[in-house]
Amino acid sequence: MPISLFNSIASWILKKRIHQMELFMKYPQEVQTELLADLLQKAQNTETGLRYDFKNIKGYSEFRNTVPLSTYETLAPQIERCRKGEQNIFWPTPIKWFAKSSGTTNAKSKFIPVSAEALEDCHYKAGKDMLSLYFNNNPDSQLLSGKCLRLGGSHELYLENNSYFGDLSAIIIQNMPFWAELSSTPGSKTSLISEWETKMKAIVSETLPEKVTSLAGVPSWMLILLQRVLQETKSETLSAVWPEAEVYFHGGINFKPYCEIYKSLFPKDGFQFYEIYNASEGFFGIQDRNDADDLLLMLDYGIFYEFIPFQAEGTHSEPQAILLKEVELNTNYELVITTNAGLWRYRIGDTIRFTCLSPYRIQVTGRTKSHINTFGEELIIDNAEKAISWACKKTNSLVSNFSAAPIFMESNTRGAHEWVIEFEKEPHDINQFSRLLDEALQALNSDYEAKRKSSLELLRLHKAKKGLFYQWLASKNKLGGQHKIPRLSNSRVFLEELLVLNKN
Numbered sequence: 001m002p003i004s005l006f007n008s009i010a011s012w013i014l015k016k017r018i019h020q021m022e023l024f025m026k027y028p029q030e031v032q033t034e035l036l037a038d039l040l041q042k043a044q045n046t047e048t049g050l051r052y053d054f055k056n057i058k059g060y061s062e063f064r065n066t067v068p069l070s071t072y073e074t075l076a077p078q079i080e081r082c083r084k085g086e087q088n089i090f091w092p093t094p095i096k097w098f099a100k101s102s103g104t105t106n107a108k109s110k111f112i113p114v115s116a117e118a119l120e121d122c123h124y125k126a127g128k129d130m131l132s133l134y135f136n137n138n139p140d141s142q143l144l145s146g147k148c149l150r151l152g153g154s155h156e157l158y159l160e161n162n163s164y165f166g167d168l169s170a171i172i173i174q175n176m177p178f179w180a181e182l183s184s185t186p187g188s189k190t191s192l193i194s195e196w197e198t199k200m201k202a203i204v205s206e207t208l209p210e211k212v213t214s215l216a217g218v219p220s221w222m223l224i225l226l227q228r229v230l231q232e233t234k235s236e237t238l239s240a241v242w243p244e245a246e247v248y249f250h251g252g253i254n255f256k257p258y259c260e261i262y263k264s265l266f267p268k269d270g271f272q273f274y275e276i277y278n279a280s281e282g283f284f285g286i287q288d289r290n291d292a293d294d295l296l297l298m299l300d301y302g303i304f305y306e307f308i309p310f311q312a313e314g315t316h317s318e319p320q321a322i323l324l325k326e327v328e329l330n331t332n333y334e335l336v337i338t339t340n341a342g343l344w345r346y347r348i349g350d351t352i353r354f355t356c357l358s359p360y361r362i363q364v365t366g367r368t369k370s371h372i373n374t375f376g377e378e379l380i381i382d383n384a385e386k387a388i389s390w391a392c393k394k395t396n397s398l399v400s401n402f403s404a405a406p407i408f409m410e411s412n413t414r415g416a417h418e419w420v421i422e423f424e425k426e427p428h429d430i431n432q433f434s435r436l437l438d439e440a441l442q443a444l445n446s447d448y449e450a451k452r453k454s455s456l457e458l459l460r461l462h463k464a465k466k467g468l469f470y471q472w473l474a475s476k477n478k479l480g481g482q483h484k485i486p487r488l489s490n491s492r493v494f495l496e497e498l499l500v501l502n503k504n
Helices: 003-026 028-042 047-051 060-066 072-083 116-137 168-174 178-182 196-207 219-233 256-265 381-395 430-444 446-452 468-475 493-503
Strands: 097-101 110-114 147-150 158-160 163-166 212-217 247-250 272-279 282-286 295-297 303-309 333-339 346-357 360-367 398-407 416-425 460-463
Touching (some): 003 028, 212 219, 219 398, 360 381, 398 493, 416 468, 416 493
Parallel strands (some): 212 247
Antiparallel strands (some): 295 360, 398 416
């Protein structure tokens, strides 16, 4: 079949899904209500279903009052039993796959159950929807005439206790349908190489001869790969290496700090950047418009959503979850999910805010455990990333990585925030950058502004040596995959480790 004909047929098939999306956009409450009833019915005879009498739960109010909120710590004993071969504990179909995730601030590994339904009706469905939305917005796209450069996890899949675990992206690649494998580069064998440096060399070698029309991966790790491609080819831009490349699908971390860097790598007119919101626990949102800075909340992936108005650590009031129909614009919410892999009222640890209520569109604002609130300033990642972007714009600089933590008060000194920042393009005056960053934080966060007038000194900034954060991740055996830099922390542990490495 000629490539042009295949491209036309495939894009037509993908566009048909748009009509189904329009239904959940038009009837969001009905879709979510029906989904919850379906999940309860399917799991009614599991151990969890019998414990909470799923069979007799009628509606959301009863569900909320009967089933408690959960975290990984509360579910860990059940998950461990499932990993050892027990089934029908929290989901009726056999679960053999577990996505290994360490998060950003907890060194202990988590093993998130991944059911066959979650793979098919959530992750793979989302991959097709990502393309459907892109084609709907770009009808002249030739994306399917080439291949997608994918950068997945750096861990192999390990067989243990009759179950498999590994990075989510590795699990997805291992189980990928043939049509997706044919349209991707590198192949599965290279994608699943465990040693990071070996993997990078193999990917560069395998992908350079390919016609790459799209890219997909976490921005921080993809940037390392693309810089190596430029070194290998001695090219100025990626558009010179892959002239047909037209879109980069990114997720995992906030893209704002990387946006200008990527625009310089792909200066081609019309090149698109599409954001996705996925995690080991599920796939939640996809950018549904060109040049948008928010994501369409996907309501028919086997995930039932609840939302808790965000409270910083140290707040002792009992959290109360609300339904989708009760959310308000521009309020930070902690995300709670019930899934087709047996996570019941699970507090994922992410915070979001709604930018639109018809349809429901969101922005990811951070992590519940990744903020600084030592002095009552409630500084979240969204504040930090916006402030850095503003300071970069004012100083014509680019930041690739950063981390911050508090300087605790002593008997005769005030507190402060201490930052380590790695620049891709350094500002002319680092002190000016510090002042501008501080001013932006005050403008964005009234609590920080108030504390700067009373208990906080001007922030302290350290310029990181080139590759510092890469070196720190390597020392933790966390290269590749969904491993992330701890951006903000109430603890100084990460910052102190970075400062020591920065001196060596």
